[in-house]
Amino acid sequence: MARKELAVDSVAEAYLALLGDRGVEYLFANAGTDFAPLVEAYAKFARTGVKAPQPLLATHENLAFSMAHGWAVATGKVPAVMVHVSVGTANALCGALNAAREFVPVLFTAGRSPLLESGAPGARDVYIHWAQEMFDQAGMLREAVKWDYELRNGQQLETVVDRALTVAASEPKGPVYLSLPREVLGAPLPGFAYDSPARRAAAAPPAPDAGAVAEAARVLAKAKNPLIVTASAGRDPAAVPALAAFAGRFAIPVVQHRPRYLCLPADHPCHLGYDAGPRLDTADAILVLEWDVPWIPGLKAPRPECQVIHAGVDPLFSRYPIRGFPCDVALTATAAAAIAALGAALDRDIDPGEIADRWQRLAGEREKLLAGWRQTREQAKTMRPIHMAWASACIAGIADPDTIFVNEYTLMPEHCPSTRPGGYFASSPASGLGWGGGAALGAKLAEPDRFVVCVLGDGSHLFGNPVALHHAARLHKLPVLFVVMNNSQWGAVRRAALGMYPQGEAARSNKPPLIDLDDLPAFEAVCEAAGGYGERVEDPADLPTALARAKHEVVVEGRQALVNVICRGV
Numbered sequence: 001m002a003r004k005e006l007a008v009d010s011v012a013e014a015y016l017a018l019l020g021d022r023g024v025e026y027l028f029a030n031a032g033t034d035f036a037p038l039v040e041a042y043a044k045f046a047r048t049g050v051k052a053p054q055p056l057l058a059t060h061e062n063l064a065f066s067m068a069h070g071w072a073v074a075t076g077k078v079p080a081v082m083v084h085v086s087v088g089t090a091n092a093l094c095g096a097l098n099a100a101r102e103f104v105p106v107l108f109t110a111g112r113s114p115l116l117e118s119g120a121p122g123a124r125d126v127y128i129h130w131a132q133e134m135f136d137q138a139g140m141l142r143e144a145v146k147w148d149y150e151l152r153n154g155q156q157l158e159t160v161v162d163r164a165l166t167v168a169a170s171e172p173k174g175p176v177y178l179s180l181p182r183e184v185l186g187a188p189l190p191g192f193a194y195d196s197p198a199r200r201a202a203a204a205p206p207a208p209d210a211g212a213v214a215e216a217a218r219v220l221a222k223a224k225n226p227l228i229v230t231a232s233a234g235r236d237p238a239a240v241p242a243l244a245a246f247a248g249r250f251a252i253p254v255v256q257h258r259p260r261y262l263c264l265p266a267d268h269p270c271h272l273g274y275d276a277g278p279r280l281d282t283a284d285a286i287l288v289l290e291w292d293v294p295w296i297p298g299l300k301a302p303r304p305e306c307q308v309i310h311a312g313v314d315p316l317f318s319r320y321p322i323r324g325f326p327c328d329v330a331l332t333a334t335a336a337a338a339i340a341a342l343g344a345a346l347d348r349d350i351d352p353g354e355i356a357d358r359w360q361r362l363a364g365e366r367e368k369l370l371a372g373w374r375q376t377r378e379q380a381k382t383m384r385p386i387h388m389a390w391a392s393a394c395i396a397g398i399a400d401p402d403t404i405f406v407n408e409y410t411l412m413p414e415h416c417p418s419t420r421p422g423g424y425f426a427s428s429p430a431s432g433l434g435w436g437g438g439a440a441l442g443a444k445l446a447e448p449d450r451f452v453v454c455v456l457g458d459g460s461h462l463f464g465n466p467v468a469l470h471h472a473a474r475l476h477k478l479p480v481l482f483v484v485m486n487n488s489q490w491g492a493v494r495r496a497a498l499g500m501y502p503q504g505e506a507a508r509s510n511k512p513p514l515i516d517l518d519d520l521p522a523f524e525a526v527c528e529a530a531g532g533y534g535e536r537v538e539d540p541a542d543l544p545t546a547l548a549r550a551k552h553e554v555v556v557e558g559r560q561a562l563v564n565v566i567c568r569g570v
């Protein structure tokens with residue numbers, strides 16, 4: 001047990017030094033008048049060399065939060081975000097919702113209007129200090145965070161910081177929120193001393209319950225057609241080899257629907273693609289591993305007699321108001337621990353004859369699937385406007401095994417396979433658009449030596465505040481290749497309207513309202529305006545070389561690039 005002392009002029013200095021001591025490496029920040037004590041503290045640390053999180057400026061709060069999110073998923077560590085009082089919190093809220101639903105730990109902090117109208121250092125001195133105050137600033141995001149608090153004085157600092165960080169880092173992980181009033185940050189803190197290392201540890205993850213494991217293993221052992229469905233097992237990279245070994249040992253097909261991480265390498269013989277629909281009719285046992293929506297009950301569901309096991313850090317997704325999927329066994333554990341325990345139990349229960357049978361069927365199904373994808377690519381190859389399957393295949397053509405893909409939902413993973421754990425990150429199930437670009441910058445910050453490709457829809461890209469994004473990429477020297485699949489529309493909105501009213505007026509209209517994004521700016525020129533490289537591609541035959549040129553700019557010249565791919569609408 002060691003106690004450290006640090007002479008500080010303010011709580012702000014103590015706060016930043018404490019974050020540095022606790023291993024918080026970055027503070028993704030969008031500043032305001034509430035930051036005065038932090039600005040002062042950082043300026044002093046530049047001279048004195050006190051270790052603190054490196055401040056990284058982002059000119060929009062959603063960008064700051066998304067960068068933190070990308071960094072957190074690529075490193076497994078907890079970043080800090082700081083924004084300006086109530087209004088900055090409002091702008092970052094979408095990022096907090098994304099992080100919450102994907103169990104991404106973030107220390108989300110904001111200033112708070114000075115409490116006092118006069119009479120103390122830091123008290124109100126600008127007119128906004130009245131209007132920006134709220135009765136309950138954290139109220140707007142309380143549903144999205146695991147914990148929130150306001151720092152009331154410097155004496156409590158160590159307890160509050162440690163509590164915030166340990167709650168965020170305990171399973172199920174997630175964002176926490178701390179507001180920091182200006183006078184509190186600006187107050188003196190004589191005799192500041194703290195434990196280093198910290199005496200408050202994050203909680204260990206829950207161990208899988210032996211009874212639930214035995215029950216789940218019995219279900220899987222009895223099944224003729226078991227199926228594993230997952231979207232986020234790969235959140236913990238250790239779960240990827242565990243799942244690969246488990247599926248391979250017992251010949252169980254794995255489907256990753258809208259994966260948020262790489263969960264099973266694309267070349268694994270049990271990898272049966274991205275659509276569980278065709279397997280639901282025959283499945284007699286399903287292991288739902290870290291997945292909130294294993295199927296859409298209104299469209300297609302497994303047979304009533306199919307047994308269903310849900311496993312994950314919060315297998316019931318207890319923060320979702322409604323989620324009624326059948327659940328015969330709910331196993332609370334990280335994906336890696338759940339798989340390890342199930343593997344040991346199933347080894348005892350399984351009939352080896354079943355495994356041999358399943359291998360036969362699996363090999364045939366996988367070959368059929370791969371052949372179908374090859375055919376789609378062949379057909380897509382010459383389509384103009386460019387087909388997203390062809391664009392995805394061309395992106396695969398410039399990737400290497402270490403490439404990190406960040407997908408704000410238009411990359412088709414069946415045409416752009418990845419195999420390395422931690423090589424693929426996609427949108428949170430909350431799907432608050434505007435995440436991808438910032439997340440890609442965060443991933444690049446975490447993995448500076450790896451090639452990062454960020455694939456975005458034109459709509460998603462616009463939500464991500466492109467001018468702020470390209471500025472941050474340049475400012476922080478984070479060369480990422482952005483590929484915009486530009487179909488000049490919100491295709492998802494079109495699909496939803498036509499899906500609900502297949503014979504309706506919108507379906508008959510050439511141009512239903514609120515779908516087409518006419519007169520879009522030249523996205524490549526926006527990237528160029530920030531010192532990057534840009535190309536617009538309309539001819540599918542030009543795409544491979546355009547992407548190769550862009551990759552050269554990113555990897556060799558060290559500058560960001562954007563390829564604006566003119567794609568088909570839906």
Ligand SMILES: Cc1ncc(C[n+]2csc(CCOP(=O)(O)OP(=O)(O)O)c2C)c(N)n1
Binds near residue numbers: 433
């Ligand atoms: C913050 C936010 N606002 C609105 C939406 C609703 N929304 C979902 S998908 C989508 C369209 C996305 O367009 P684009 O990225 O171009 O992809 P496309 O659907 O055309 O393939 C919209 C508007 C959302 N998910 N998040």
